[in-house]
Amino acid sequence: MSEAKRLHPAAIIFRIITIARQSIFGLLPIILLASNDGFFSYLLFGGVFLLLLLIGYSILSWMRFTYRVEEDQLRIEQGVLIRKKRTISKHRIQSIDLSQNVIHRIFGLTKVQIETAGSDRTVDAALSAVTFVDGKLLHDELKQKTKVAETIEEETTTDSHPDKAYPSRKISFPKLFIAGSTSGSFGVILGLFAFALSEAESFIPDTIYQETTNWLISQAIQTIVILGLLVFIGIWLIGILGTVIKYGNFTITRYEEELYITRGLLEKKQTTIPLKRIQAVGIKESVIRQPLGFAAVFVEIAGGEVDKQEGTQTLLFPLMRRSKVQGFLQEIVPEYQDLPESFTALPKRALPYYLVRASWILLLAIIAVAIFLTEWVWIPIVLLVFSAILGVLRHQTNGFHLTDSLLTIQMRQFSKETIMLKHKRIQAFEKTQHIIHRKQELATMKGSILNNFFGRHYKLSDLEQKHVDQIADWYSLREKQGSD
Amino acid sequence: MRQSPNERIAEDAIKAWKLLAILMAIIPFLLTLTLFILAYIFTFSYWYGIGLLAITLAEGIITIFIIPKLRWRRWRYQIYDQEIYIQHGILIVNRTLVPMIRVQHVDTKQGPILKKYGLASLTISTAATTHEIPALLEDEAYALRDQISELARVEQDDV
Secondary structure (H helix, E strand, O other), rough: OOOOOOOOOOOHHHHHHHHHHHHHHHHHHHHHHHHHHHHHHHHHHHHHHHHOOOOHHHHHHHHOEEEEEEEOEEEEEEEEOOEEEEEEEHHHHHEEEEEEEEHHHHHEEEEEEEEOOOOHHHHHHEEEEEEHHHHHHHHHHHHHHHHHOOOOOHHHHHHHOOOOOOOEEEOHHHHHHHHHHHHOOOHHHHHHHHHHHHHOOOOOOHHHHHHHHHOOOOOOOOHHHHHHHHHHHHHHHHHHHHHHHHHHHOOEOOOOOOOEEEOOOOOEEEEEEEEHEEEEEEEEEOHHHHOEEEEEEEEEEEOOOOOOOOOOOOOOOOOHHHHHHHHHHHHHOOHHHOOOOOOOOOOHHHHHHHHHHHHHHHHHHHHHHHHHHHHHOOOHHHHHHHOOOOOOOHHHHHHEOOOOOEEEEEOOOEEEEEEEEEEHOOEEEEEEEEEEHHOOOOOEEEEEEEOOOOOOEEEEEEEHHHHHHHHHHHHHHHHHHHHH | OOOOOOEEEEOHHHHHHHHHHHHHHHHHHHHHHHHHHHHHHOOOOOOHHHHHHHHHHHHHHHHHHHHHHHHHHEEEEOOOOOOEEEEEEEOOOEEEEEEEHHHEEEEEEHHHHHHHHEEEEEEEEEEEEEEEEEEEEHHHHHHHHHHHHHOOOOOOOOO
């Protein structure tokens, strides 16, 4: 593979789509403005011109984009007006992921995403479309060399194909279904639905709108309830469908140095997580899932892909029984298998702080509402009860557990999260006390870890001061050496 | 984390902070002045202006004469071979541990105010956090920066 290669022509389509998607928001106001003022022919002309320009540019940039593997390096040359040449050393490559969306799958293509360790996104490379065979070849070629360079023994194992010997987990369909039905996507879809409806209102002709409204009002209350229920179930099903498509065939495999995840029904995505970059392992039990005994497992990783939908956490497994998490960790990430069963709880005297923190805004709201809208005062009062319950729940949930190598924190905002932090992954440790804290011998701790580009700070409020000191002693390298 | 760190920051920090607070106090003072002028032009009661003036004065006295001293008294740090230990905060006391092996880089900084008093601030960055020791004697800050970067030059696992 030493000769320079072009991408598959389908890359032109992807390029067009990307640019069109990026510029549509900029152009939309102009289009709307022009179409209102009756400049339609100009608009059409301009549109066609832009489209031709776009297509021409995409074809040119496709022609100029070449890649080749040379010695230990991947070389990419690209650029229409400004020529760019990029060389990535194999040893610097952290992961190579192949992913396919619908168009890729029709043509038997794949996208190759190459990640390096840096947090600079522009350093990474992506080949938007190559044939699947080429992608695989590239993957093996770039990957194998790195492995051979690291350890020679591994060569045999990578050659005799990897899939069998390594522990692997796949999500079952019922679990996927539950994951979809308990995911919080309901609210989001409901929002989208409402938005679409309000937008559609302006497109539907007035007469039809009027008739429909009249018909709706004339119906019996039962029909309306049933209709409402249908809409509700429909939205729910869409949520499930979304999850099934996104996480269908979710499979995680543990290799020596990395975790490997494939997922997606329509769009197949691969993700490689080098173990070295895992900063923390966490378990999330959302409010709906916790009573049912389900949890999701995630990791915090340094750098790597930023998934906009999932934020900075990367899912290791979308849904499993909470009781099975221990076994899962043991198999897939044995480095984090010491999942504690009990946690050191907070002292009783911390409870007032939690209650105040959860409800002070509502207390203010009650005062404001009581003054200005006296008859509505029950709304914030009801909310106050809920927030007080939340405060109590948080107080009950929060806690920590300390072993030689792991600090495990359990905490709750709304969802219950359990996070396992390794000593060497904590970047800094902080103890905070205000005046009353000091009298009460309480303290707040904060451990900071690195995740995608920013730090993530895990904070546990109002612990026993002696417990915080204990964690600090565990964290402090100095104290430890003193006691040895 | 039971004991406070030993080292205090430079005593001139109080003067530097005072100067900064005086400069900052100009803004609310100007606002108060504006209110008086507006009261004169639109002929509404001067009491609003007087009220604001009282608040401005109280705020000025607190930020100029009280806070810098308290802040300085609380500010402590200590550099060990293995870690950096920092304490700060007036009502809410913060104590931070930063292991040397997690330190990514150290900077010294000097703005015009600090320069006037021959001071410099030291910023310690890890991959996830930054910590600042706000006012050290110039030479001390530079020496400390070199010392920390020397100590931090241990082989790191990664990240």
